[in-house]
Amino acid sequence: MTHDISTIIGKHVKDMYGSHFGKILGTMTDIDGSIQTVGIDCGADGLKEIPYDQLVLQGGIVIHIPKWRLDAQKILREKSLTLKRLKALNSIVSDNDEMKSDAELVHQTYKSKLHNLDEIEEKIKLKLTLRLEELEEQEKSIKVILFDAKVQFKSGELSEPTFESIRKHTHNILERLSHERIEVTNIQSRINDLSLECLDAIHEPKVMIQESAMSYLDSNTGTVIESSISNPPNDDTESPDTISPTAHENPDNRNNDDPDWLSRMQSQ
Numbered sequence: 349m350t351h352d353i354s355t356i357i358g359k360h361v362k363d364m365y366g367s368h369f370g371k372i373l374g375t376m377t378d379i380d381g382s383i384q385t386v387g388i389d390c391g392a393d394g395l396k397e398i399p400y401d402q403l404v405l406q407g408g409i410v411i412h413i414p415k416w417r418l419d420a421q422k423i424l425r426e427k428s429l430t431l432k433r434l435k436a437l438n439s440i441v442s443d444n445d446e447m448k449s450d451a452e453l454v455h456q457t458y459k460s461k462l463h464n465l466d467e468i469e470e471k472i473k474l475k476l477t478l479r480l481e482e483l484e485e486q487e488k489s490i491k492v493i494l495f496d497a498k499v500q501f502k503s504g505e506l507s508e509p510t511f512e513s514i515r516k517h518t519h520n521i522l523e524r525l526s527h528e529r530i531e532v533t534n535i536q537s538r539i540n541d542l543s544l545e546c547l548d549a550i551h552e553p554k555v556m557i558q559e560s561a562m563s564y565l566d567s568n569t570g571t572v573i574e575s576s577i578s579n580p581p582n583d584d585t586e587s588p589d590t591i592s593p594t595a596h597e598n599p600d601n602r603n604n605d606d607p608d609w610l611s612r613m614q615s616q
Contacts, residue, residue: 361388361403361410365524369412370396388412416475420535423469427542430465434458434549462546469539476532483529487522494518 361369370390375383376397385397402418404411437458441451494515501511 356386356403356405356410359405359408359410361412363412364414364417365527367521367524372410375400416472416479417531417535419468419472420476420539423465423472424535424538424542427462427465427469427546430458430461431542431546431549434546438549459550462550466543469543473536473539476536480529480532483525483532487525490518490521490525 356372357374359372361372363369370388370393373387373389373395375387376385377383383400386400386403388396388398390396398412399415402413402415404413434455437451437454497506497511497514497518500506501508506514
């Protein structure tokens, strides 16, 4: 939000779902005059200092954007861009084998970037989980209030207009909580789906190398084994001068039985 300070002082603040958040009292500015935080009177909750980038001015109302939403949007934006670049890199490598060595250096850079983003993502996912738990507790409390109001209405302690007012407000709050729960759940799904896509993009170059290695062995193993392994002796006894067929075993054939053959070949 980039507006003159005088345009926001005294304005009411609401959350993204229409609930009253507070009223702006003043701002804290940096030495260059830029607004850093905004002081908001939140009634019984007292004065809260909210980062300026969490506020959006729409008409005459200032909207407060929760921190978890901004953090989630940022991680989704950065991971999406990194994923696009990884896919572009894999496409370049698949079209030109000669660029595999050069692409590996860039691939490691993007892989490191994704690793750093994964650490940030775990913190955001924890915030989202905690927020869902908070919404569930709030929903339970509101339903208890509404049910108690019904009991008081049926017992004659509350008039019908009073009960209808309580019912209307509680339903509005439950609706806002439902909207927020849906948004949090959707963001969680988007983060999980994007993480799976990133894993596929990271492992794709390794799979390409493995397939290349397998095709190479398949094209060479048969002919080498045919020419290297001698026929077994006719009798059951083996003379001291006779060499066991296993001594002539082709190294490539051993590699096929060794689970680490591929990693050793890649390291050469």
